[in-house]
Amino acid sequence: MKTKLLRRDFFKKIFAGTLVFLIPTFVKKAIARQKDHAPLLSKSNNETLKTIHSLRTIHGNFKDQPISQGNLDTILQASIQAPSGSALQTYSIIVIKDREKMKRICGYQGAALLLYCVDYNRLIASAKSLGHSYNPDGMQIYITGTTNTILAVQTAVIAAKALGIDSLTTNGIHRGDMQRVWDEVELPEKHCFPLIALVLGYPTEEPKYHKGRLDGPGVFHNEKYHLPTKEELAEITRKYDDDELHIRLSDDWKADHDHYLDWLFTKRFSRFSKPISKETQAFKMLKRGRFVDMQNS
Amino acid sequence: MKTKLLRRDFFKKIFAGTLVFLIPTFVKKAIARQKDHAPLLSKSNNETLKTIHSLRTIHGNFKDQPISQGNLDTILQASIQAPSGSALQTYSIIVIKDREKMKRICGYQGAALLLYCVDYNRLIASAKSLGHSYNPDGMQIYITGTTNTILAVQTAVIAAKALGIDSLTTNGIHRGDMQRVWDEVELPEKHCFPLIALVLGYPTEEPKYHKGRLDGPGVFHNEKYHLPTKEELAEITRKYDDDELHIRLSDDWKADHDHYLDWLFTKRFSRFSKPISKETQAFKMLKRGRFVDMQNS
Numbered sequence: 099m100k101t102k103l104l105r106r107d108f109f110k111k112i113f114a115g116t117l118v119f120l121i122p123t124f125v126k127k128a129i130a131r132q133k134d135h136a137p138l139l140s141k142s143n144n145e146t147l148k149t150i151h152s153l154r155t156i157h158g159n160f161k162d163q164p165i166s167q168g169n170l171d172t173i174l175q176a177s178i179q180a181p182s183g184s185a186l187q188t189y190s191i192i193v194i195k196d197r198e199k200m201k202r203i204c205g206y207q208g209a210a211l212l213l214y215c216v217d218y219n220r221l222i223a224s225a226k227s228l229g230h231s232y233n234p235d236g237m238q239i240y241i242t243g244t245t246n247t248i249l250a251v252q253t254a255v256i257a258a259k260a261l262g263i264d265s266l267t268t269n270g271i272h273r274g275d276m277q278r279v280w281d282e283v284e285l286p287e288k289h290c291f292p293l294i295a296l297v298l299g300y301p302t303e304e305p306k307y308h309k310g311r312l313d314g315p316g317v318f319h320n321e322k323y324h325l326p327t328k329e330e331l332a333e334i335t336r337k338y339d340d341d342e343l344h345i346r347l348s349d350d351w352k353a354d355h356d357h358y359l360d361w362l363f364t365k366r367f368s369r370f371s372k373p374i375s376k377e378t379q380a381f382k383m384l385k386r387g388r389f390v391d392m393q394n395s
Numbered sequence: 396m397k398t399k400l401l402r403r404d405f406f407k408k409i410f411a412g413t414l415v416f417l418i419p420t421f422v423k424k425a426i427a428r429q430k431d432h433a434p435l436l437s438k439s440n441n442e443t444l445k446t447i448h449s450l451r452t453i454h455g456n457f458k459d460q461p462i463s464q465g466n467l468d469t470i471l472q473a474s475i476q477a478p479s480g481s482a483l484q485t486y487s488i489i490v491i492k493d494r495e496k497m498k499r500i501c502g503y504q505g506a507a508l509l510l511y512c513v514d515y516n517r518l519i520a521s522a523k524s525l526g527h528s529y530n531p532d533g534m535q536i537y538i539t540g541t542t543n544t545i546l547a548v549q550t551a552v553i554a555a556k557a558l559g560i561d562s563l564t565t566n567g568i569h570r571g572d573m574q575r576v577w578d579e580v581e582l583p584e585k586h587c588f589p590l591i592a593l594v595l596g597y598p599t600e601e602p603k604y605h606k607g608r609l610d611g612p613g614v615f616h617n618e619k620y621h622l623p624t625k626e627e628l629a630e631i632t633r634k635y636d637d638d639e640l641h642i643r644l645s646d647d648w649k650a651d652h653d654h655y656l657d658w659l660f661t662k663r664f665s666r667f668s669k670p671i672s673k674e675t676q677a678f679k680m681l682k683r684g685r686f687v688d689m690q691n692s
Contacts (some may be wrong), residue, residue, distance in 0.1 A: 103427050120490070137657065139557075143442055143464070144442075144557050144558070145441075145557075146442055146443045146446040146553060146554070146557035147469065147473060147554060147557050147558075148554075148555075149443040150473045150476050150550055150553065150554055151475050152478055153427050153477070153478070155478050159516065172444065174610070174615055175610065176444060176448070178609075178610060179447050179448055179608065180450070180549055180552075181450070181552065181562075181564045182608075183566060184644050184663070185606070185642065185643060185644040187608065187609055187614060189614070190613070190614065190616055190620065191614065191615055191616065192617075192618070192620060193617055193618070194618055195532065195618070196618060199618070200560040205681075220613035220614070220622070220623060220631070223613075223622055223623060223628055224623075224628055224631055224632065224656050225507070225656070225660040227625065227628040227629070227632070227688065228632065228654065228656055228657055228660065228680055230657070230661055230668070231660075231668045232660050232664060232668070233667050233669060233670045233671070234667055235667075235671045236671055236675050236677075237670050237675050237677040237678040237687075238675050238677045241541075241566070241569070241590070241677060242566055244541060244542075245541075245544070245545055245564075245590065245591055247567070248541070248545035248546055248548075248549070248605070249540050249545055249548065249552070249564065250547045251549075252477055252525060252545070252549035252550055252673050253549055253553070254479065254552075255445065255477075255546075256443060256549075256553055257443070257444060257447055258440075258448075260443035260444050261444075262439050263439070265478075267476075267478045267542075267546065269480060269538070269539055269542070272535060272538070283616075283618070283619045283620050284499070284619045284620045284621050286620065286622070292554040293538070293542065294542055307483070311475040311484065312475075312484055313472065313475060315472070316482060316487070316517035316520075317475065317486070317488065317517070318471055318488055318490060319487055319488065319489040319490065319580075320490055321487075321489070321490070321491055321492070321493060321496070321580070322489065322544075322579075322580045322581045323487065323489060323580050323581045323582050323583065323587075325516060326519055326520060326521075328524065331520055331521055331524040332524070333575070334517070335521065335524070335525065336522055345482065346482060347481050347482040350501060359521050359522070359525055360525055360527070363521075363527035363528075363529050364527055365523065366481070367529060370529050370530050370531055370532075371527070371529070371530070372528070372530060373530045373532055373685075374530070374532045374533050378533050378535050379593060380533075380534040380535045380538060381533070381534040384534060388536075388670075390678065390687060
């Protein structure tokens with residue numbers, strides 16, 4: 099049965115290959131032109147939208163199967179195509195294949211880890227090499243730098259998915275003592291901050307369902323900000339409880355809580371029930387990095 | 396001549412359409428299967444990678460041509476497919492079609508402006524509606540919130556491009572007095588910060604060339620951080636000067652400077668020649684928003 103299927107697949111591929119070969123070039127070009135210019139309303143006939151709608155997060159259940167260097171290079175080259183303020187590319191991407199190191203850095207393992215850091219040290223070094231002084235200090239620099247960085251991250255996520263490679267974007271690097279991340283990959287103390295870890299790989303098993311998302315009031319706003327009304331908030335609560343929508347993080351609420359959001363705010367995020375009262379390590383690291391608070395910037 | 400070209404195009408399309416129609420379903424399926432599973436090394440045969448490599452920033456030269464509501468909805472629905480820490484979707488997307496308002500908010504105009512704000516107010520309101528207290532304060536909250544937000548921004552950028560719609564991601568919202576942005580769209584003062592404006596539209600003219608990007612040392616790092624050597628910095632300087640690579644922001648350096656990077660650091664970014672010495676408005680706004688510095692967080 100399996101052999102028969104394989105043989106049928108083989109002939110289909112041969113036939114498909116031949117047929118594609120037989121389509122004259124000018125016809126291919128005409129098809130391509132149509133693809134480029136026609137407004138495509140539906141996600142169902144647009145490969146890029148299909149890729150985006152197939153995105154999924156794998157929580158560390160990646161096979162011990164490597165990604166080819168070719169695919170990795172394709173992902174990296176795609177990543178830097180993201181828009182970048184003043185064409186500065188204010189980031190460093192550390193490519194890590196050492197699985198033990200991945201675990202120590204972010205708590206997860208995959209075929210590769212791309213550690214995305216907002217980083218101005220290349221630019222500072224360039225300025226210095228030409229005899230100039232460049233001091234990218236302060237919060238505005240941090241905002242622009244991190245924006246450039248995360249635009250590149252998501253471009254890599256989508257490019258990877260286009261190659262059939264799944265991913266996890268995790269701030270596991272900020273859990274525990276963050277200094278380990280600087281130590282593990284020898285990051286500069288100043289003007290550099292590890293922002294997110296992108297773990298890439300192939301999942302050990304297919305997720306049981308595709309995650310949904312909350313849309314509507316509270317997410318999309320029309321012309322001006324609209325805080326959801328009482329009725330809209332009730333609808334949001336209902337949507338998170340809905341077993342079909344899959345927009346929640348977990349089913350752990352079901353045993354002891356009326357609603358998923360009850361569990362979220364009283365259990366999962368119980369630490370936020372009171373305003374915070376001490377300096378976080380993230381803030382300390384950003385202060386050391388000259389991104390915040392020197393001269394109260 | 397034009398008529399002849401048009402007629403030729405017409406017949407090509409008819410022919411292409413017929414031919415595609417004639418391909419048997421099982422062959423189409425075989426082609427689709429190949430697309431789904433084969434590792435695709437090259438950007439040339441993968442629609443998603445082609446979309447990513449066709450990304451370009453339009454600096455406000457957008458036609459006065461609207462985007463259909465269908466396309467706008469497709470972009471918004473794609474945007475929220477981005478990964479989101481703890482499935483929280485810590486953002487608000489304000490859709491603005493009023494062209495005068497766009498100009499006032501970010502300095503640019505297009506068919507639509509999507510104002511992406513890191514925003515915890517929906518979550519706070521949900522908590523309150525269920526009788527809970529949720530205080531998303533401090534820098535770690537800001538980092539996670541902004542990361543979720545920019546992941547959604549770039550997903551919108553790529554989805555728009557897949558529909559043939561170009562874009563500009565701009566921090567024009569942070570130029571001048573930022574308070575105007577809060578006023579224009581009635582943003583909450585706390586736990587909300589407008590992060591980036593995404594202007595969408597169709598360009599008035601095709602850009603003359605496709606922008607390149609810096610790759611190699613200083614951008615990609617292998618297993619650990621590597622600050623470019625003297626030779627690598629010289630190569631980076633050379634790449635920015637290269638007329639074929641198009642990785643620089645502008646050609647304004649050519650009149651008075653030896654290198655593009657000389658211009659960048661002494662002219663464009665002359666304000667960074669000395670360390671900053673006063674609090675930026677961005678920092679003030681983030682303090683007001685409880686993202687930084689209350690109890691030195």
